[in-house]
Amino acid sequence: MKHLLKVTDLSIDEIGEVFRLAAAYKRNRAVTPKTLEGQSWGMIFYKNSTRTRVSFEVGLHELGAHPLVLSSSNTQLSRGESVADTARVLSRYVHGLVIRCYDHSILEEFASAGNIPIINALSDFTHPCQILADLFSMAEKWTEGDDFLAALAGRKVAFLGDTNCNMANSWLLAGAHLGVNVALGGPESLAPGTEVRSVLAAMGKSVDGHYFTDPHIAAQNADVVYTDVWVSMGAEAEQEARLQSLAPYQVNASVMADAKPDAHFMHCLPAHLGEEVSADVYEGAQSIVFDQAENRLHVQKAILSLLAGK
Structure with missing residues (x-):
């Protein structure tokens, strides 16, 4: 079992x-x-x-x-x-x-x-089911056949926002497991937590080289720019503080310009336009958020x- x-x-x-x-x-x-x-x-x-x-x-x-x-x-x-x-x-x-x-x-x-x-x-x-659907959504864009793992090799994902949330943790674990380069960009107040650091340590990995406080450094040459809501269920009491500290990490045209020209934008949904992502990026040609949802x-x-x- x-x-x-x-x-x-x-x-x-x-x-x-x-x-x-x-x-x-x-x-x-x-x-x-x-x-x-x-x-x-x-x-x-x-x-x-x-x-x-x-x-x-x-x-x-x-x-x-x-x-x-x-x-x-x-x-x-x-x-x-x-x-x-x-x-x-x-x-x-x-x-x-x-x-x-x-x-x-x-x-x-x-x-x-x-x-x-x-x-x-x-x-x-x-959130393992979400991360597996996300990885599949990426891989199907880059392969004509069924060698999806090979399509992921060497790719870079930039996750911006709350880097102490379940999706940031999921990306760190998936990246360490599958060899995907993951770069997190978020404030020090929401840096990766002790639980994910412990799991990574047991894998012989760490967050070193994968966490940055500068969103533009994290997004540099990324194949995918990813974000999630800033106020998750259960964190509503922290809303004002989170909105203020995370404002520099919005995924917008400026951040997407740091990524590769053909980079995809991804979001696990639901989205709050004008907060973690600008409307033009969310609705733009690089967005594959509804492919993710279907997958x-x-x-x-x-x-x-x-x-x-x-």
Whole structure:
């Protein structure tokens, strides 16, 4: 049994297989193999969701499974039942769980206590399904075949904004795992945190040479310029301070000019135009944000198939 709690839980070969499967599903969505026929998968949401919920629910349906959508508030979790007991009970009902939560330790406890695959659909630490869809979205722009990993080799991604968020962490882990050059640009007050530094250290890696306080240095010669919202769910109390400290890190025409002329702009959505990205960049020819959003469906179907052993 395998879980997907962070991108490094998949081997490089498994990531390559996810990309090949995703491409096949995308090419011929109408005849998706029913690889999860007869299965039921639970989806537990501690946080609101649009893309994650819809793409997983549709993907499970297209693979032949029955998606059972729950929230922490309408289960006994809201009345104090432990995560461990919930995991042990649900393991006897469903074939896997997709969980979107705040504290990453919730996912680890589900994985430890249960005996079914657990997929991280976002935690405060990392967002592996998003990062895999992002990497696939990049690779499909640069290859005519199915050698997606080769298409990523040597590429540079500049992530600007809150460099102590789940997407920044995901990029650091993915870059270290796959050999993608990741440059983070953000204020010292939101520098990469101790948790991701610890995971990188265990991989023999660090943030040295990958974190800059100057956004123009981070974006220099990038193949992709990436950003995320400045005020994530749960950080609303810090909104004014964040907007002020992150203002220099907006992705706009000036920043895009530092990247390669054919660089792509990416955003995991939802976007706040005029904050982390200017409207002209978001709506411009270099933006591939809706390709990213679509690819969540295809990549997650591939992840589900892989973790189900199909």
